Amino acid sequence: MKSNKQSLPDKNGFFGDYGGKFVPETLMYALEQLESTYNNLKDDENFKKQFYKDLSEFVGRPSPLYFAKRLTNHYGTGSIWFKREDLNHTGAHKINNTVGQILLAKHMGKKRIIAETGAGQHGVATAAVAARLGLECHIYMGAEDIQRQSPNVYRIKLLGAQIHSVDSGSATLKDALNEALRDWVTNVDDTYYIIGSVTGPHPYPMIVRDFNSVVGEELISQSQNLFNKMPDAIVACVGGGSNAMGAFYPFININETRLIGVEAGGEGVQTGEHAAPLNDGTPGVLHGALSYLMQDNSGQVKDTKSVSAGLDYPGVGPEHSWLKDSGRAEYVAVTDDEALKAFHEVSELEGIIPALETAHALAYLDVLMKEFDSNSNIIVNVSGRGDKDINTVAEIDGIKF
Ligand SMILES: *Cc1c(COP(=O)(O)O)cnc(C)c1O
DSSP: OOOOOOSOOOTTTEEETOOOOOHHHHHHHHHHHHHHHHHTTTTOHHHHHHHHHHHIIIIISOOOOOOOHHHHHHHTSSSEEEEEEEGGSEEEEEEEEHHHHHHHHHHOOOOOOEESOOOOOOOHHHHHHHHHTTTTTEEEHHHHHHTTHHHHHHHHTTOEEEEEEEEEESSSHHHHHHHHHHHHHHHHTTEEEOOOOOOTTTTTHHHHHHHHHHHHHHHHHHHHHHHOOOEEEEEEOSSHHHHHOOOHHHGOOOOOOHHHHHEEEEEEEEGEEEEOOHHHHHEEEEEEEEEEEOTTSSSOOOOOSSSGGOOOOOOOOOHHHHHHHHEEEEEEEOHHHHHHHHHHHHHHHHSSOOEEEEEEEEHHHHHHGGOOOOTEEEEEEEBBGGGGGGGHHHHHTTTOO
């Protein structure tokens, strides 16, 4: 949680043109309360001590930076390193943020926790930290995602949280977020909303980024130790954008490191059947923030398509929109098929089954490694493990257990 020189967002929650707080009156007070609580706590020594203690003892941080030897040999140029967020407790980077936000909830005296979830990883991570503190927990999840991520649904239940199935719209992450916001508007007095990505109204994109920045902070010292310089590139998948933002943020002023976000190209960006707003979207407001968005000419949010539930979202965190326009980060997309190929390849070459979300970042190495020589170091943020996805992949591969 080190503060960055550029110090965005500004005091109104904007990253350049993007971000802000486009919410009903009833939430303004709650957001202001959250912001002032966070601003008071983020530099508090006891708060920081507790946060890093929990990251160490509950999550298992720091996560290793691991040399992917056979994948490196497969491409034959440059060294590929995996940031092993898949080894975190509950299996993804999501827990970094929930460990931080539950401390804010506790400090604010909130008794009831709510969250939305797509792939279920944020639901599991939220249910886990709520259980640990004995707080009531409700998880909103699209009916479509409940079906394709059934192992995580059961994990959430085992952790003592209640699942609320959301049938509206496309019954995926966007709709779950709508329902969670609706719950929050109704129960704002006793309820803390742990949002799962760098999305939503200010101050959430800032808070979620800061808690996930532990990833980038570790990468700076691990790069120094393992290859004695800064990486040439960091590659991360982008749904809402929290794992990418956490890895990118501490590097924003380290110009020798290229920052590359990989969106879900679904059937292909040119088909319109995808979840890649930074590649094929226009600025618009969704879930309380202005950012690139998949919308039609009248501003209606378009349906998304991705094999990966965690990337299946028509919007993206506002800081990514700013990084795109400023040129500091690059945003590309890979298709479902390319991600599935990488899922299998990396499982067989490295003995690591990546999440389908992560497989998008890995798939882009096919293009990216051609741009680097053998002295280069490329880091892929392995945002999570693929155990939750094996039913989806088995079905696609026509395998029955
Ligand atoms: C949720 C999730 C993502 C996508 O969310 P971001 O906020 O874009 O990081 C990526 N990978 C995994 C494993 C996830 O669980």
